[in-house]
Amino acid sequence: MTSAMTSAMAGAVPVLEVEELAVTFTRRGEASTRAVDGVSFAVAPGETIGLVGESGCGKSVTSLAVMGLLPRRGVEVSGSVRLDGEELLGASDRTLRKLRGADMAMVFQDPLSSLNPTVTIGTQVTEVLYEHRHMAKKDAVAEATDLLDRVGIPDPARRLGEYPHQLSGGMRQRALIAMALACSPRLLIADEPTTALDVTIQAQILELLRELVLGSGTALVMITHDLGVVAGLCDRVHVMYAGKIIETADRHDLFARPRQPYTGGLLASVPRLDAGRGTPLTPIRGSARDAIPWAEGCAFAPRCDNAEDDCLTEVSGSTVPLEYDGPGRELRCRHPLQYPPAAAGATASGVPR
Amino acid sequence: MLRFIVRRLLQLIPILLGLSILLFAWLRALPGGPAVAALGERATPAKIAEYNRVFGLDEPLWTQYLRFLGRALRLDFGTSQTTGRAVTDEFFTRFPGTVELTVFAMVFAIGIGIPLGYLAARKHGSWIDSTSVIGSLLGVTIPVFFLAYLFRLLFAVQLGWLPGSGRQDVRMEATHVTNFYVLDGLLTREWDAAWDALQHLILPGIALGTIPLAIIVRITRASVLDVVNEDYVRTAQAKGLANDTVRRRHILRNALLPVSTTIGLQTGLLLSGAVLTETVFAFGGVGSTLREAISTRDYALLQGFILILAVVYVLVNLLVDVSYGLLDPRVRVK
Ligand SMILES: Nc1ncnc2c1ncn2[C@@H]1O[C@H](COP(=O)(O)OP(=O)(O)OP(=O)(O)O)[C@@H](O)[C@H]1O
Ligand code: SF4
Numbered sequence A: 001m002t003s004a005m006t007s008a009m010a011g012a013v014p015v016l017e018v019e020e021l022a023v024t025f026t027r028r029g030e031a032s033t034r035a036v037d038g039v040s041f042a043v044a045p046g047e048t049i050g051l052v053g054e055s056g057c058g059k060s061v062t063s064l065a066v067m068g069l070l071p072r073r074g075v076e077v078s079g080s081v082r083l084d085g086e087e088l089l090g091a092s093d094r095t096l097r098k099l100r101g102a103d104m105a106m107v108f109q110d111p112l113s114s115l116n117p118t119v120t121i122g123t124q125v126t127e128v129l130y131e132h133r134h135m136a137k138k139d140a141v142a143e144a145t146d147l148l149d150r151v152g153i154p155d156p157a158r159r160l161g162e163y164p165h166q167l168s169g170g171m172r173q174r175a176l177i178a179m180a181l182a183c184s185p186r187l188l189i190a191d192e193p194t195t196a197l198d199v200t201i202q203a204q205i206l207e208l209l210r211e212l213v214l215g216s217g218t219a220l221v222m223i224t225h226d227l228g229v230v231a232g233l234c235d236r237v238h239v240m241y242a243g244k245i246i247e248t249a250d251r252h253d254l255f256a257r258p259r260q261p262y263t264g265g266l267l268a269s270v271p272r273l274d275a276g277r278g279t280p281l282t283p284i285r286g287s288a289r290d291a292i293p294w295a296e297g298c299a300f301a302p303r304c305d306n307a308e309d310d311c312l313t314e315v316s317g318s319t320v321p322l323e324y325d326g327p328g329r330e331l332r333c334r335h336p337l338q339y340p341p342a343a344a345g346a347t348a349s350g351v352p353r
Numbered sequence B: 001m002l003r004f005i006v007r008r009l010l011q012l013i014p015i016l017l018g019l020s021i022l023l024f025a026w027l028r029a030l031p032g033g034p035a036v037a038a039l040g041e042r043a044t045p046a047k048i049a050e051y052n053r054v055f056g057l058d059e060p061l062w063t064q065y066l067r068f069l070g071r072a073l074r075l076d077f078g079t080s081q082t083t084g085r086a087v088t089d090e091f092f093t094r095f096p097g098t099v100e101l102t103v104f105a106m107v108f109a110i111g112i113g114i115p116l117g118y119l120a121a122r123k124h125g126s127w128i129d130s131t132s133v134i135g136s137l138l139g140v141t142i143p144v145f146f147l148a149y150l151f152r153l154l155f156a157v158q159l160g161w162l163p164g165s166g167r168q169d170v171r172m173e174a175t176h177v178t179n180f181y182v183l184d185g186l187l188t189r190e191w192d193a194a195w196d197a198l199q200h201l202i203l204p205g206i207a208l209g210t211i212p213l214a215i216i217v218r219i220t221r222a223s224v225l226d227v228v229n230e231d232y233v234r235t236a237q238a239k240g241l242a243n244d245t246v247r248r249r250h251i252l253r254n255a256l257l258p259v260s261t262t263i264g265l266q267t268g269l270l271l272s273g274a275v276l277t278e279t280v281f282a283f284g285g286v287g288s289t290l291r292e293a294i295s296t297r298d299y300a301l302l303q304g305f306i307l308i309l310a311v312v313y314v315l316v317n318l319l320v321d322v323s324y325g326l327l328d329p330r331v332r333v334k
């Protein structure tokens, strides 16, 4: 249904297709939370998409659902996740284990806690090679050295014998990337891979990811709350709020003409080099905790400056839908931001139906 | 690593010095001093004076202490008043029994405790989990003495399944090379002797192993529950590793770090003499010997045993720290 957005990569068969993904956490004695609520997107080979949004909007849960890494108890997942056309939701543990690490890989946020402290870097790299590529020890060690070298770790042969705590933060994240790339996956999901790192290291890691993706045709899903990361890396961006995608656009379009008031707020709250000195930063008022359930209306309404009565389901009679908003764009908003020169293109939406 | 060990060994010195002063002072502080202790309360003043002169007890205290220390360094703690044998000899006949008992108890506790603790954590909230939690609570609260007594009464006296006293059947004409009876049986190929000695370990061993078992179950469970939620376990799963690799390399290896410390401490405790259990089973190890020495006021033996056991205890702890360093690379580097 939302596969219209893949038309941006005309002709390319997507590596990953996510359709109407919904994840609900149900804990005994607690109200269930719908962390992801009907999310659809696709990634083509060599393409980088961004999943952007404030903390708690469901980015990590989405990625864990794709990888099949959510706990089995107390979680309900529905919808469809296809990797190269193969359905992953409901696939057996064995099938998923074969795909994970080999065809789809993941890089996590905190490189120190994501590495096993009592196992050498070497073992943590080679174990993937043994598992999926059935390499002999000698070949695996040579390959691991090569991998560390490719992600820019100096003196890789020595590093293989070291433990995570002996490496610097940036080096650890490089090692994790090396592990993720060990089997040249078709899909790489990076969940805030730079958040825990110094600013200068952040740029290096992003550059590394960009090179690796460009060179290999890997599909990259970049999860971040940092629009700076999006600007430098992503082809297309999906902005999430309270478990739903609320705006999808090409990177340039998004930065030039954000339509969703939330996206507009996100952009206004990050420092921009082109904005000139003294331009005040305006953070979005309130916090993500203020969201109302989508069933009652636009979840962003309590914080939105454009909000009107018809943003609530009670008044309009329907929940706010995600709709076509010009070529390569989708939008979930009843009163989007307007841009005078492009006003003609905007008539397609913004009018309540 | 070597420097770490040497430093720890050097730290041993003040501890042992302090303990030796304490033990030395204790013997002097007894009513009538060591002479009365040795000769009995009805000794005549003349005999006491004679004793004091012979053993140099009329000399200044520090001279006496230095002599005591000098002997102790040569492992000479005098003779036991009850057996007339050198205290050190006495120790080395008794200690192997305690070691065997400790090994048996710990193998029992570890062999059951770690798998059970792991299972309880993985089946968090199931009946296995709640049973093992309640069981481990009971395990630490039931007095060992009571348990030992119960075991002996039930399985030895009533049912007659297992021997309930001693280290080996007295009718067994076993050769003893090392005083580790099970080992002796194996070395001399007297299989029936080894088997008999092993059977004698079962009841006291299980009674003694209950508390360590309960503690190991609890710590393993808590530790595994912690570790399964660690990011690196998720990383391991994201790599698509086999369940077995995730379990052993990424969960157990880390979860067992705190467990290994517990195992070491418990071993140290058991080695320094399970007085009550050994007494119930008349086991003849260090523990029951200490108990007898207290009732017969065999002060020389008590003094010697306590000092040697203190050294053993500290050494076991050192071993624990060293092995922890080997297991956890983060400690090793420091
Ligand atoms: N195991 C869980 N049990 C219950 N609720 C959960 C669980 N994991 C996540 N959630 C809920 O799902 C929602 C989305 O969480 P998620 O981790 O995906 O956010 P995020 O967008 O990745 O945020 P961040 O930027 O902080 O990483 C949160 O509101 C959280 O409360
Ligand atoms: S739908 Fe209404 S409340 Fe939601 S973002 Fe648009 S204008 Fe704001």
Ligand SMILES: [Mg+2]
Pocket (backbone or CB within 6 Å): A059, A060, A061, A191
């Ligand atoms: Mg997250």
